[in-house]
Structures are given as structure tokens and as C-alpha cells.
Amino acid sequence: MANQIIAVRQGTITEEVKRVARMEGVSAERLRDRIARGTVIVACNNSGDCKPLGIGEGLRTKVNANIGTSTDICDLGIELEKAKVAIRYGTDTIMDLSTEGDLDHIRSAIIKEVKVPFGTVPLYQSYIETVRRNKNPVSMSPDHLFNVIEKHMKDGVAFMTVHCGITLDAVKHLIDHPRLNGIVSRGGAFLAAWMLYNERENPLYSDYDYLLELAKKYDVVLSLGDALRPGSLADASDHAQFQELLTISHLVKRAWDAGVQVIVEGPGHLPLDQVEANVKMEKLLCKGAPFYLLGPVVTDIATGFDHIAGAIGGALAVMVGADYLCYVTPAEHLGLPDIDDVRQGVIASKIAAHAGDIVKLGRRAIKHDIEMSKARSLLDWEAQIGLSLDPDKAREIHSRKKSKNGTCTMCGDWCTYKIIKDTSKKLR
């Protein structure tokens, strides 16, 4: 893939821009201009068979599914199956967050399998390899971290999360102003521990120019991680979170100046009435850079059902401008998601993204709803099932027991569509 941001700034409508424009139903010229301005990114794996994907202003909201091993559960077969299931139910991207096993092998195996843009968090691998060399993780060397980053880029990942916005100052501020839940980002916790121990600045911040060089060379999208995102409603929208966002806003500009595509990551845990302000702050400070949200979950108590709490926050965020949702599964806060959790997480995020897109994109998004509603009014069950996000699930519920008269078992003989049809042809 040609370096998109540089090509479009020269006025070129690249093959990738054409493909994305066609897929999204937008004009290629307008899309080109948005990529040039940085309000849209185009992501594509540089290895394997991958369709380019646009994320940002005026485009359908995208969904990401995280997969990956953990120190307790490490089975590549299961992770590959999760990737397949996530893609079947409509995820737009996959991120590998593996922290156990042969990390290089796992990454290569997944990137070979998936045909959607694929992302990673190289920091995890650098930290874990430091520990595996029987070293205290805080002895991780910045050189090693950048070597891992370059290895991931060489492997062809489309994007990667880099926690560049957490600084030594921000961590020290957090010590003086403790939160209920401290730092809940793994990358953030790794880096905070490293910075405090070494009394050194975050290398992803101090050596950001080098990171930009690498990203430009390999044409990889940087997703600026929110290491200080709130991990509870009580910590939402505080100094630490917005200090990091301010830092990130400058890093966005530096990325654009360097010809690097960039996304901004956001919270996390937010009360419903803070969702809009958070999205708008990102859009204002980061000059419209695509906003990638984890959830946000709008209550801390939905343990076991956090995909629903995340869908509530996600839908509202999308309505007011968020561009990209990282799924939350029912296993969030409890354990590594299993395959069914992945399915449920993707579907919940798809519902949230679509509900928001109906507002954000209008007619382009609502077509699917109109088809479904027509099928519903005609009692055309096959069409309704076919239009569902999970046709198997819709069919299972509808066919548990067949209704006697072509309706469903909810209303049976008293189906409104049937009543209206039977008693008055005039009403429809």
C-alpha cells in the first residue's frame, strides 16, 4: 500500500481511496481531502490479503475485536477461532493483545488468517520479553521496545497502539492526586512503573520522532493509547485523563506534520452525561482526528453484561462523532473472553455503531432498518431472519415453537399486522 497521507496530499486518488470510497458510498475526492487533513485514516495490512478500511469523518463507524492469549489461557487455536467468529459477526478490525506463548508466532498466524486490518500493542511483548530474560520488567530497554515495534511493522500490521501520551509528570501528578482505580491500562501501568523506577521519561514520548520515522517508513497507522483512561465512573474526566489528551493533541499534530496517519484512543468508564463532552473535546483538541473508544461503559456495576453497558456509551459516543468502537464483551472485568463472549461483544458493538450511524450518517445508514421494517410488516420471517445481525440466533428464537398462522408466538392470533389486515385493508 502506498503511504496514503503523503499520496493524497499530492492530490492523488490512490487505489485504496477509490476502494474505500466505493465501499462507503462517498465521493473519492472528498475522501481524499479528509485523509489529507487527517480526519480519516486508511488502514491496511502490509502483509497477507487485506481490504483497505477507512475510519473517520463521514464514514460508517467501525468496530474492533480484541483477541489474544493470557498467562492463564494460551491456545492459538482458540484465538484463531475467536478471530473468525468476530469477523463472521462483522468486526472491521482485529487486535492481538497476546501476553503468553510464542508472541511472534501467534501474531504471524493471526495476520495470515485475517483479511481485515490487524493491530497490536508491541509494548506488551517488549515488557514480557524483558521478564522472560529473568529481568525485572522495569529494566526494559527503550531500544528493545523500538526493535519490537519495528518487528511488528515489518510483519505488516496495519496499526498499533502506542501509549505515547503518558508522561513522567502525569504519573507523578497521579501519585499526588490518587484515583479510586489508579491506572487500568496495561500499557499505562507498565510504563508508569518503568518511569517511576527509572526516573526517566516515557520513551514513546521522548523518542516520538523516531517512532514517527518508523511509522512513516512502514506506513503503519499509530493509535495513540489512552494510558490514563478512567477505570471507574469516579475517575472519569479528571486531570490525569485530560492532561494525557492534551499531550496527545500535540502528538497528533506532529504525526500529521511527519506524514503519519493517526487515531486517538479514548475511555473507558464514563457517566452517560460525560460521553458527549469527551467526544467533542477530542474532536476539538485533536482537530478531528478519528476517535477510537473502548466502550465507554456507563456504569461500573454491569459485570457479566458489560457489553450492554459499553453499547449504551458507544452508541451515544458515535451519535456525537466517535468513529471507531473497541468492543467490550460480557467477560470484561471477569476473565478472558471465550468464543461466545467474542460473538456477543461484536454484536453489541455493531448495534451501538449502527444506532449512532443512523444519526451520524442518516439515509445511508437507515436503509437496513427500512428493509427490516418492511419485512416485519409483511410478516416475512425469512427476510427478517436474513437481515438480522445473527440469523442463527433469530431463527432459534422464532422457531422454538411455530405460530399457527404465520405470525410469531408473542401475539399469535392477536398479531397487530394480522388484525389490521383482517379487519381493515385501509390501514396500511
Add this chain to the structure above:
Amino acid sequence: MANQIIAVRQGTITEEVKRVARMEGVSAERLRDRIARGTVIVACNNSGDCKPLGIGEGLRTKVNANIGTSTDICDLGIELEKAKVAIRYGTDTIMDLSTEGDLDHIRSAIIKEVKVPFGTVPLYQSYIETVRRNKNPVSMSPDHLFNVIEKHMKDGVAFMTVHCGITLDAVKHLIDHPRLNGIVSRGGAFLAAWMLYNERENPLYSDYDYLLELAKKYDVVLSLGDALRPGSLADASDHAQFQELLTISHLVKRAWDAGVQVIVEGPGHLPLDQVEANVKMEKLLCKGAPFYLLGPVVTDIATGFDHIAGAIGGALAVMVGADYLCYVTPAEHLGLPDIDDVRQGVIASKIAAHAGDIVKLGRRAIKHDIEMSKARSLLDWEAQIGLSLDPDKAREIHSRKKSKNGTCTMCGDWCTYKIIKDTSKKLR
């Protein structure tokens, strides 16, 4: 139970007001004044053992679960089990929407079982009994309808849905201005068919004064049904819907003048950006009468997962002032919910209500979240599970595979709470 609205207007703080005030953590005087103004209702079954429940301004948002037989599935045992499950997972009220079997027996059996306010839709029974007498349903007599209404009131129901706001004019307007999905309320479809066939006004509208007399005599709360609620996004916020709301706003005033407690029912299917306007319109036109929403679902395509689409709309509605949510289950639009659908529907609505209450009620609502987040930061799994909406489900996910070190299998050794604790005591 004393007639609340009349008693409080005389300045009395009734036993029920005291109990509700204690339960909600609000001042009894303020609650009394709100009931007198009509912005809060107190509902209580007049038969059986039932705690009085307040719904409206300044109170915790309440959730209703619909149960009941259909012409395809008729098993009282299952319906009683649904009621029990719904109450176990936190529904505040139960409505019986049965349309098959011995309707009087089913109603009595449920009211004996449940200790929460119980509601019905007498119109269904009147319509069905007309058909059972081998008659065309449009020959239903208004006298029979009012007899059934009085029978339900005598049985001690706390509240009932009455579709008083759908008029012959409104139905005729709908014929000239057809919708994609016509009328999707069963009560609305019954009445529209009846009015068109008989060329007569809706008896619940024309004889509203008599209905008020009955409601006052038996101290039953009237829930003014939205017979013309939209059944798809395409039909949302249209003439028919708001014409009915206008009619209802006058009926609210007449109910208050007559000393009758009243709730207003609302949609249905709404795009996310119409939710706030719909809630505010109801609050303005109906002078703060409690607003009871079905969902709203914010997309038509979430078949099989409509509890999630409903939770999204419901949370936003509650944030801006809705008082009472009728659950939506995964079976919506597909079939009669089974017991697990009921569980999932109640939990999704509880999440929506709570997420909205965090904004609407502030500190009173967020306490539970703070306890959970404290338990989370301490890796106290028993406390987290105990604080969950469905402890069994939380335990199931958490214990699928035990983490080796007191964390969970998501992050295992790389748990942020553990990293922070291990590498720096200073951060928390």
C-alpha cells in the same frame, strides 16, 4: 391503601408516602408534594401482600417486565416462573399481557404470587371474550369493556394500561397518511379496527369520565397507553404519534382534576437523536406526569438482541427524565420470551435505568458503582460477584478457569492492579 392523590392534597403524609420516602432516601414532605402535583405516582396492589412503589420525579427509575400467555404458548406455570425470575433480577413491577387460557384465573394466580405492583391491559380480555362468544371482535360492546376494567380493579391490580388517546380522527388521519408499519400496539390495532368498523369514537376516550370514576373508586393508577407509537424508525415522531400525545396531555389534566393518578406511555422505536426530544415533549405537554417507555429501541435491525437496542434508548431516555422503563427481551419481534429471555430483558433494563439514574440522581445512584470499583481495585472477587446484577453469571465467567495469582484470566500476571502494587506502592 388510601387514595394517595386525594390524601396528599389534604396535606397528609400517608403510610405509603412514608415507606416510599424511606426506600428512596428522599424527604417525605417533598414526595407528598410531588404526588399532589402528579409528577410522582404511588402504586400498590389492593389485594395480596404488596409494598407501595413510587414512580416519577426525583425517584429511582423503575423497570417493568411483561409476562403472559399467547394463543401459541399457554402455560400458567411458566408465566409464574417468569414473574419470579423477573422479580429475582430486580423488576419493580409485573404486567400480565395474557391472551390465552382462563384469563381471570391467570390474573388472580399472578397477583397472589407477586409482591410488586401488578398491572394489566383489560382491553385484551374484552376483545378476546367477544371473539370467544363466536362474535366478530369489532362487535365488542363498550359495556363489556368497562365491566372487564372494573373486574380487574376489583381484583386489586395496582395499575392498568388504557389506550384512551387514540381517537377516530387520529385513525382516519393514519389512513390518509399511511406509515411503514401502521399500528403496532395490540390495543391500538383492536381499537382502530373497532372504531373504523363501527364508525364510533373510542369508548375509552368518549367515556373517559366513567373510567376516571372507576379508577378513583378503586384507587388504581391509569397508564395512558400509546396506541399510535411508532413500530419502526421510519414512523418515529410523526403526526399520529404526537397527535395522540396531545390528546393524552388533556387526559392527564382531567385525571388529576378527578383525583386519579396517571402515567403516560411512550415509544417504541426512535432514532437516538429523537429520544431526548420525545422525553422533553412528554414532560412539557403532560406537566411532568411520569413517563413510561417501551425501550425505546434505537434501531430496527437488532432482532434477537433487542434488549440491547432497548437498553441504549432507555438509558438515554432516563438520563433526560424518563421515569419508568418497560423491558424489551431478546425475543422481541420474534416470539414470546422464555424464562431466560425474561432474565436478560430485566437485567438490560436495570443497566439502562441505573446508567441514566447516575446522571439523573447523582450521588444517590452512584454509590453502588463506587463499591464495585473499590472491590475491583482490591481484586476482591467475592465482593465484585456479590455486587453484580447477576452473581451466578459473574461467578460462572470468573471461575471458568482460575487465574494463578488472585487476578482474572484476562490479564493474569499482567493485571494492572497487580503491576501497580508490585512495582510501586506509591500509585494507589
